[in-house]
Structure formats: C-alpha cells, structure tokens
Amino acid sequence: MMELIECDDVRLEMVEIAGLEGMSVELNLRRTKIRHLQLKEMVCVAPETSLGETIATMQRRRNGCALVAAGSSLLGIFTERDLIRKVVGRGRSGLERPIRDLMTPEPAVLSPDDSLLDAVRLMNQGGYRHIPLVDSANRVCDCLSVINIVDYLLECYPQEVFSLPPRPGQNFSEPDGA
C-alpha cells in the first residue's frame, strides 16, 4: 500500500486511493497532493496585458480566473469577482487599462505538494474559489479551483452520486436498451 502511495505513477495511485474501501475520506484528502489532480490548463497573462484582452482570453478558454505573472513569478489574480467589483457597469469601463491595475495583488498561494485538505481549509477560511499554485522556486505552475476538489471527493462515491438521474424524481420506466 505505502509503496503505491509513494511511487510516481500518479494515475495508479489515484485509482488505488479512490478504490480503497473503508478508508476515510479525510485520510485521502490528507494524503492526496494537489499535483495529483487533473487541473484545467490555467490562463496566465502578463501584467501589461489590457483588460479587454484578458477578458477575451478568459472567455475563449472558458475560465473564470486568470493569473497575472511577469515571466514565471506570480503578481496577482483576476477573477470574475474582480470583474464585477471593479469593471462592469462603471460607465466607460476602459478596456485599454492594464490588468495590473485591476488584479487582486498577492493572492494566497499553495504548492502543488500541499495536500487537498490544506486547500479545503484555505478556501473555506478565505472564501476563495481559486488558489494559484506556486512551486518551491516560486514559479507559478497551475491554478486550483473549488470545483476540482468537489470533483475529487465525488470520485470516491461513483455509485452514490454519479449513478443518479440528473434530477430528482426522474424515473426511467423502461430499462436501457429495451
């Protein structure tokens, strides 16, 4: 068991952890590191990128959060929340302004080697939905979103959650294929 957890084959490890019966979810969360999750590719822009371009990138990549970094060092984060708070409905919104002026500077970060439990705690504590991941050399490498954690937890319960009909009370009178 322990060898499996320590070995580098992440996929094998995920299968193993999710499949362990009788193992508490909390233990899973403690052991699983953030780098084991399959994260969506992050949106990362330079600080002098214009607001308009940043928004267009977020729309194109279907991502509610953009990291702002100079080279590989993280400067800030720009999320949907910032957009609502600082941009939309402010008369002339000024799509030319650099994102540097609108981002939230110095966001809370985690390392990909931190556990999922750390991430859950930090998110609950700070009310964050996105946490940038920064490696030991302070290079920005990914962005963890709250839905990644919910997804991870649910993967431990495929039968309970994913075998449900999408809505309550949706009963199928005929078995599939009949």
Next chain:
Amino acid sequence: MICPACGSYNLPGADRCDECLLPFTKLDIPLPTEGLQKRLMEDTIADLKPKPAVTVAPEAPVEEAVELLKNKSVGCVLVMEEEIVVGILSERDVLYKLGGMEGSLGSVRISEVMTPNPVTMEAEESIRFVLHQMSVEGFRHIPVVSHDHPPRIVSVRAVLDYLQQSMEDASAEPASR
C-alpha cells in the same frame, strides 16, 4: 446474481428475476454505511443550509443585477417572474456575455443575458442531486424552491463548507476501526 426472494440464478445485470419477477433495480442502490458516505446517502439539500436568494425581475436593466452581485456579495441572482424562477444570472454569465462590453450597459435587460430555466431542486431531496449537478454540469449555484419558502440558493461554497464539516465530525468521532 442470486435472487434474494426465490434463490434462482440470474445473469448479472438483469433487471428482474427470471423466475419470480422480483425487480433487482432497488438492490443496486448502495446502503448507507458510515462517515461521509452515510451523510451523502441520508442528508438532504436543507443540510447544506441554502441561503435566501437575491431576486430580480427579467425586464429590469442588467445594471441592477450587477449592482446586486456587487453589493450583496453573492455569486448569482435569481430572475423571478410572478413567483416562478425563469432564469439565473451568475458571475459567469457576466463574464461571458458582458465582459467585453465597452461603456455602460445602458439598455441591456436581464432577460437577454440570464441563463433561462435553470434546474431547480427541493430542499427535501437528497444532497447527492446537488453534488451531481455541480460536478457534471459545472453549476456553482443551484436554486432551491418550495411552496412555503421564498427561493433559496445553494452554492459550491456551501458544499465545500459541508464537506469540511462532515470530515471534521468524522475525525471527532472515536475511531471505530
């Protein structure tokens, strides 16, 4: 599988017993055991403590909704027409549909940018439906409606809170294994 009623053998995956016609589908539903699994099976949406929804009318200008999102610190507003939920307007809709707009939002109405006819749930339903919707569809907010309550919203943040809470409860219990 062996039919629990008459003991005859059936092909695995059969929907009912060939001999006595006992339906097998109910037997597929997992039984609650312990910890988070038990809570997932037994808790209802009400246990996520849905918050009262901020509501707007569909013909209101979209600026009003944006103001509400901003000032009430909520992630979405429910669009209601005569006590019926007709749409939902979330931060995501604002990003996708208003993000690149230059200048004022002027004449845009909420009904033009909202997500119409969102999936709604009732507070008595199992919590698993909410989790399923959020994970599969990627919704971060789900309206909870009922006859005797104003509409409420459960958000992904409430889910995260609930998950952390149930894990802490589980570790506070004396270790049973």
